[in-house]
Amino acid sequence: MNDNSRRVYDSVLGLLSDVDNPTPMVQLSRLVPFKHTKVYAKLEWYNPFGAVKDRVAWNMVRDAEDSGRISSSQKLVEPTSGNTGLALAMVSNAKGYALTTPLSNQIPLEKRTVLRLAGVDVVELEDSLCPAPGAPEGAIAKANEIANQPEFEMLNQYANGSNPEAHYRTTGPEVWHQTAGLVTHFVAGLGTCGTINGSGRFLKEQNPDVAIIGVYPPAGHDVPGVRSLEQLSQTEFFTPDEYDGLTEVGNELAFEMCQRINQEESLTAGPSSGMALAGALAAIPDEPGNVAVVIFPDSIFKYSSSVLNNVAGLGAAPPSGTKREQLLDSMIENTRANPDLVMDVDAAHNFWNEEQPLVIDVREPDAHSQRHIPGSINMPLDELPVLAEFLPEKRDAPLLSVCERGNLSLSGVLFLKSLGYQNVRSITGGTEAWDEQGFTIASN
Ligand SMILES: Cc1ncc(COP(=O)(O)O)c(C=O)c1O
Incomplete structure (x- = not known):
């Protein structure tokens, strides 16, 4: 029996968050310049595999099982370097599936190594096939090719309704419950747009006045997990007409804010959390009664390489190679x-x-x-x-x-x-x- 109050679980899957076992929210007290508006960070690295994508991986697998799309010993393929890959690897291990992930050889070594450690068959592609962070076009093409083999199934977070549905079922209700229905602004960085789409839909159903704000980086950015406007055209869940605000945050500001969150708020947040918070501070007015919740998708620990490339004064990257x-x-x-x-x-x-x-x-x-x-x-x-x-x-x-x-x-x-x-x-x-x-x- 899973017991959230004692935090004792039958299996790691019991740790997956929902309204009875939400990821924590922490009020930001130091770097928020507001007098009235309260800003809360929702810490998604408290999910069992370390990121907001745990919700999505679990929900895609569960829905695929329930609909008979996958069954025991299934082979899965998914074009992701990042959090969805690791979460799917762990869910696959727990459920007995085999996972293949095509990805760029420019993805940080940490990520490729951890996926392999988790038992994933990592298919590395040349940099030129896989251009930007968050835009694995070459990887998508390769995954499609593999998925054409009958024994493989691609869950495809960019087009699978179970992605936003995961947030409709869990993230949205958690935020509503954790703020006792007082949330006025919900802010999320845009990757596949599952988070903003599903959570936003749930929150709007509770109170149509909740403002839903999406934050995205500019072209040529180096913020893992999120997409520029151009890159966003590749996900089916980018529905800007349904958002109340759309804010661009530059690469430099995203990393600067990430550093400040770590230093001033003692939260081990990753680069995209910095981006989302900077967007929230730019988009939300300082007014009595405002309660903002900003999704902090994952922690800083897997981003040493991007931090070294984007934050000055942290020393040289550790040498590798001859x-x-x-x-x-x-x-x-x-x-x-x-x-x-x-x-x-x-x-x-x-x-x-x-x-x-x-x-x-x-x-x-x-x-x-x-x-x-x-x-x-x-x-x-x-x-x-x-x-x-x-x-x-x-x-x-x-x-x-x-x-x-x-x-x-x-x-x-x-x-x-x-x-x-x-x-x-x-x-x-x-x-x-x-x-x-x-x-x-x-x-x-
Ligand atoms: C690391 C990471 N993954 C994913 C996302 C985006 O989530 P989604 O794919 O639901 O839009 C973000 C958004 O900030 C992120 O930072």
Whole structure:
């Protein structure tokens, strides 16, 4: 028998949250500038597998079992690096299913390792196939391919109604109950939009005046778990007309707020919690009677790499690899931080218009043919040394090195520099940021 009051359970699945066993809410007292509005953080890392997605994984599996879609010894495939993957791995272990997750080799090593430790068959894909954090298009394509085999089933959190339904059944009722029906504002970061969609629907049914506010990052962001407006078009549950507010929070502010939450509120919140709180503080007025609940999706512990990349002054990332690999890594990181070698997408667009550089796309041909900057030539990074003979003779020729999101292209810049080219740049955010900014794009 599960006993929430003593916190004694028959199985780990008994720990899954619902209105009788809610995740905690903590009032933020130090970094909230309001006199009247009360702001509560709902701490989703108190779910048994560490994140808000535990609710979704469990609900998708349960509904699939109840409807006969899956049964014993089922093989599941899901294109997720993150919290849904780990939660599905754990639910699958508890229920006897096997799980395969296709994902980008750019996903932090911590995550790939933990999934493998949990028994998942991790299928790693090249960076160029899997562009942005939270936008695993290549992984989705691969998962679809695997799901075509009859023994596999893809639960697909981007289109499975059991995702928002999990929040309609649990998160929404918890918030209503925990605030004794006094909640006036509900704020969630947008990933699949299951959280905002399901919780929002429940809360609106209790009180249509509860304001539902979604928070999202800009194109080219580095906040794991959430999606820019462009990326949001890939989830079926993004229904902005039903929200009362939609707020963009920049990458830097998200990480700054994350750091402040950890330091000032002693809450071990992750980057997307910082984003959601910054959005809440921008969107909610300071008025008597306001009670805001902000979803804090998960904790900081799995985000060392993103924190090191986005918060200054925390020291260098721990070295890995051979000395030669470490040297190359640090050359790439120096390039990334060198304003003479990288440009944001607007500056790159001006450079492209004004200096008409030769655009060298260093991705694999598949990725290049799907979408590329018009006029670019495709020279995959691995082949650059042999293709170098086709590069301009003049070493002052303007060159633009491009990839999907501005990582591989840094190696391209280094290589071109090593050949003596003086006017070489890479675009931060790569082709994806270019496309999201609405600049001309081509495909063939
Ligand atoms: C780590 C993480 N996962 C998921 C989500 C989003 O949840 P959903 O997919 O329900 O929109 C967020 C939102 O902030 C998040 O930070």
